[in-house]
Structure formats: structure tokens, C-alpha cells
Amino acid sequence: MAQKLSERQDNILKFIRRYVAEHGYPPTIREIGRAVGISSTSVVKYNLDRLQTLGHLRRKGEVSRGLRLAGEALSGQNVIEVPLLGYIRASAPLPAYDEFSDEVVELTLDIVREPELVYALRVQGESMRDASVHDGDLVVLRHQQTADPGDMVAAWLGPEEGLTLKRYYPEGEFVRLQPANDAYQPIIVPAEQVEIQGKVIAVIRRLA
Amino acid sequence: MAQKLSERQDNILKFIRRYVAEHGYPPTIREIGRAVGISSTSVVKYNLDRLQTLGHLRRKGEVSRGLRLAGEALSGQNVIEVPLLGYIRASAPLPAYDEFSDEVVELTLDIVREPELVYALRVQGESMRDASVHDGDLVVLRHQQTADPGDMVAAWLGPEEGLTLKRYYPEGEFVRLQPANDAYQPIIVPAEQVEIQGKVIAVIRRLA
DNA sequence: TTTGACATAGAACACGTGTTCGTGTATAAT
DNA sequence: ATTATACACGAACACGTGTTCTATGTCAAA
Numbered sequence: 001m002a003q004k005l006s007e008r009q010d011n012i013l014k015f016i017r018r019y020v021a022e023h024g025y026p027p028t029i030r031e032i033g034r035a036v037g038i039s040s041t042s043v044v045k046y047n048l049d050r051l052q053t054l055g056h057l058r059r060k061g062e063v064s065r066g067l068r069l070a071g072e073a074l075s076g077q078n079v080i081e082v083p084l085l086g087y088i089r090a091s092a093p094l095p096a097y098d099e100f101s102d103e104v105v106e107l108t109l110d111i112v113r114e115p116e117l118v119y120a121l122r123v124q125g126e127s128m129r130d131a132s133v134h135d136g137d138l139v140v141l142r143h144q145q146t147a148d149p150g151d152m153v154a155a156w157l158g159p160e161e162g163l164t165l166k167r168y169y170p171e172g173e174f175v176r177l178q179p180a181n182d183a184y185q186p187i188i189v190p191a192e193q194v195e196i197q198g199k200v201i202a203v204i205r206r207l208a
Numbered sequence: 209m210a211q212k213l214s215e216r217q218d219n220i221l222k223f224i225r226r227y228v229a230e231h232g233y234p235p236t237i238r239e240i241g242r243a244v245g246i247s248s249t250s251v252v253k254y255n256l257d258r259l260q261t262l263g264h265l266r267r268k269g270e271v272s273r274g275l276r277l278a279g280e281a282l283s284g285q286n287v288i289e290v291p292l293l294g295y296i297r298a299s300a301p302l303p304a305y306d307e308f309s310d311e312v313v314e315l316t317l318d319i320v321r322e323p324e325l326v327y328a329l330r331v332q333g334e335s336m337r338d339a340s341v342h343d344g345d346l347v348v349l350r351h352q353q354t355a356d357p358g359d360m361v362a363a364w365l366g367p368e369e370g371l372t373l374k375r376y377y378p379e380g381e382f383v384r385l386q387p388a389n390d391a392y393q394p395i396i397v398p399a400e401q402v403e404i405q406g407k408v409i410a411v412i413r414r415l416a
Numbered sequence: 417t418t419t420g421a422c423a424t425a426g427a428a429c430a431c432g433t434g435t436t437c438g439t440g441t442a443t444a445a446t
Numbered sequence: 447a448t449t450a451t452a453c454a455c456g457a458a459c460a461c462g463t464g465t466t467c468t469a470t471g472t473c474a475a476a
Contacts, residue, residue: 006452008453038454038455039454039455039456040454040455040456040457041456042454042455042456042457043454043455046452046453046454047453050452050453062461062462063462064462064463
């Protein structure tokens with residue numbers, strides 16, 4: 001049975017877990033002390049050394065933030081958080097990529113091989129049915145403002161038309177946004193009225 | 209298309225990923241510089257600022273190790289390893305669930321809500337095209353030996369017919385395994401010649 | 417030729433960071 | 447009464463850490 005921790009030591013562990021979850025790296029000695037009400041860095045060090053002796057964490061001496069919790073998963077290395085920015089068809093353009101996103105979906109690098117600038121949208125509607133993209137599916141996109149002909153893209157068409165998911169075909173000074181469903185008409189608009197906001201790189205559908 | 213990185217910037221990102229995987233916290237400016245051959249801390253800072261501008265990482269100013277990679281997950285807890293057991297259409301039945309699998313695909317609990325008894329297969333062929341399952345897709349299945357009518361299942365039909373992916377319809381003492389593609393005939397066999405090996409719970413398709 | 421963007425580099429600096437030292441209290445065991 | 451252990455605390459220190467400043471070079475575009 002694990003040796004009983006003092007209340008302070010328990011608070012330290014809880015704080016470290018929260019801090020890592022929020023920041024992605026561990027706290028400093030002084031941050032720990034401020035959080036749990038220890039005014040002396042040597043007391044924080046003493047308690048961290050105790051927690052290390054008891055197997056709750058590991059410290060690397062003389063480097064900043066040199067601690068990690070016991071049992072912390074390294075497999076998280078393969079996980080990415082993809083901002084879930086909303087829905088096709090939305091009534092606002094997607095936010096700037098570096099803006100805060102409330103909601104994320106966790107995927108892995110087995111699904112998204114290059115995790116830069118990716119986000120996800122949930123599909124509403126069946127305009128891309130013949131491309132096997134259905135209502136309720138999750139599409140993963142890479143933020144980019146250009147596309148190749150035939151790419152499936154998220155395009156912002158202005159406040160009236162909103163955000164749409166279609167195949168992109170430039171045609172002179174127009175752009176044709178082609179549905180993959182005969183029930184929908186292609187959208188043909190002047191190129192300057194279209195803002196490409198991302199290209200689809202994966203589709204994920206849950207059935208159960 | 210993402211803006212091209214210089215070789216140095218690419219090396220910096222690779223180093224940071226390796227360092228975080230090994231240490232559990234990010235490297236310092238000086239550790240990055242030593243690793244990629246930059247002798248000046250201001251050049252490291254310049255490159256990190258550029259990588260941040262391009263969306264590859266985020267920095268928190270004036271704190272040690274205050275950086276994190278874009279899309280880096282905050283927790284490994286949500287990851288599961290799903291055995292990737294082979295292909296539809298295989299010439300052998302699937303192994304017992306607890307047998308060793310060489311190959312896995314990592315998914316998250318956002319994709320597979322109940323991780324018990326799941327495995328994945330890669331689709332070969334287009335027999336389920338009208339169900340939006342295409343050649344090359346990854347299907348995730350839950351190992352089970354029963355199914356409800358209409359479920360998409362992996363069924364083993366014996367050494368001649370192999371493993372197939374179809375919709376399952378029991379019809380008296382027969383079973384109809386229904387493709388979702390008019391180019392394929394339904395398979396109607398005595399129920400005792402069919403072994404249900406799993407039911408599809410998710411479909412994942414990568415486009416890029 | 418000039419300009420601007422990008423990239424490099426070293427030096428200096430401010431301050432963050434962890435460690436060491438000396439000292440104290442409380443409690444339990446001997 | 448003494449000893450050992452756990453836990454506490456502030457001060458001082460050495461050095462790690464990130465930023466700023468200044469200078470320079472390359473390259474492409476105007």
C-alpha cells in the first residue's frame with residue numbers, strides 16, 4: 001500500500017497534474033509554492049524529493065521544470081488535439097487558426113500524418129453524399145487558402161451563403177464549387193467572393 | 209499548401225518532438241541551439257518565433273521551456289491501440305481477438321467510445337461503395353459473433369470464399385450477405401456456414 | 417543600386433530557477 | 447531526557463533561461 005501523503009504533498013500532486021494538463025509542461029518550484037501556499041523554495045524542493053522517494057514523480061536535478069509524474073503516458077506523443085470549430089454549414093467564417101477553440105477532438109498521427117494547421121468540422125447535410133461524406137460525419141481539414149482542382153474544401157461565401165463543403169474547380173475568373181450529389185446545384189461565383197478556408201484530409205464516420 | 213520551412217526550422221521541430229517524447233517537457237532555447245547547431249540564443253528565438261507565426265508551435269514569453277507544439281495533446285489517456293488485423297478480403301479468418309497483432313493503429317476515445325474488443329481492417333474492393341465504404345478505407349469493428357439485421361459485418365465464409373464485408377440479413381436457415389453496390393451479387397448461404405467476426409463501428413478515410 | 421525580407425551571430429543583460437545552508441517546531445519512539 | 451524523523455522557513459547563491467541590442471550577410475525584387 002502506498003505510504004500516506006501529507007495534505008500538502010497531495011495538493012502538490014494535484015496541482016502538478018492540473019498545471020501539465022493546462023500548459024503542456026510542468027510547473028517551476030516557485031509556481032508550485034505559490035499554488036499550494038509554501039513560501040520557501042526549499043520546502044517545495046523537500047516535498048518534491050519526498051514525492052520522488054515515494055514513487056509519485058521523477059525529478060531531473062538542476063534543470064528548470066525538470067519533473068514528471070509517475071505513469072505519465074508517452075503514448076500521448078502520438079495524439080493531437082484538433083480544434084472542432086463547428087459545422088458545415090455555418091453562418092460565420094472559421095476563426096483565425098490561432099484563435100481559441102472551446103472544443104477539440106482528439107485524433108492520432110495514424111489518422112492525421114502532418115498535424116500542422118488542422119481542424120475538424122462536423123458535416124450537416126448531404127451535398128457531398130456521392131463523395132461518401134454524410135451528415136454527421138467528422139471532416140478533418142488542413143487550414144489553407146489555396147486548393148487544387150477537385151480538392152474537397154471548406155469555402156466561405158459571405159454572410160448570406162455561409163460556409164460550404166464542396167469540390168473546388170477554378171474556371172477563369174469564376175470558381176465552381178461542385179457538390180457530389182445530383183440534388184444540389186453547383187455554386188458558381190466570382191473567385192474574389194470565395195475564401196478557401198481549408199482542404200479536407202480525412203473523413204471519420206462513427207456507426208455505433 | 210503550408211509555407212515551406214527552412215531546413216533548420218524543420219530540424220528544430222523534429223528535435224522538439226523527440227525531446228518531448230523522451231523527457232516529458234520541452235527543451236530550453238539553449239538545448240535547441242545545441243541540438244541543431246545554432247550557437248546564438250537569439251537565432252533560436254528568431255526561428256521559434258517564425259515557427260509560431262506559421263502555426264507550428266506556440267510560445268509563452270519569458271518563462272523557461274514555455275513552448276508547445278501545435279496540436280499537441282494534453283493527455284495520452286484517451287488513446288487506444290487497435291489491432292490492425294489485415295484486409296477485407298482476406299483468405300484466412302481473423303485470429304482470435306487476444307492473439308498477438310504485429311500492427312496497430314492508434315485511435316482515440318473520441319472516435320471509438322467503447323474500446324473493448326475492437327480491431328481494424330483495411331478495405332479492399334468496392335462492394336460496400338453505396339454505404340460509403342471504399343477501397344483503402346479503415347473500418348473499425350467490434351469483435352462479436354452475432355449481429356442485427358442490416359448491420360455491416362465482417363463474415364468468414366470458409367477457405368474458398370474467405371472474409372467479406374457486407375450487410376447482414378438472417379433469412380430462415382440462410383443468411384443473406386448484402387453488398388452495397390449493384391455490381392455485386394448478394395451472398396446467400398446456410399447460416400452454419402457463416403461466422404460473424406465483427407460489426408463495423410467506424411469508418412475512417414484519409415484523403416491526403 | 418537600393419530596398420526589404422529573411423537569416424545569422426555574439427554580447428550583454430534581467431530575471432527566472434533550483435540548490436544549499438542554517439535554523440526551527442512537532443511528534444513518536446526509546 | 448534524548449534521538450530520529452518529518453516538515454517547515456528565509457536568505458543567499460550559482461547558474462540557467464529568455465530577451466534585447468547591435469551588427470552583418472544573402473537574396474530577390476524594384
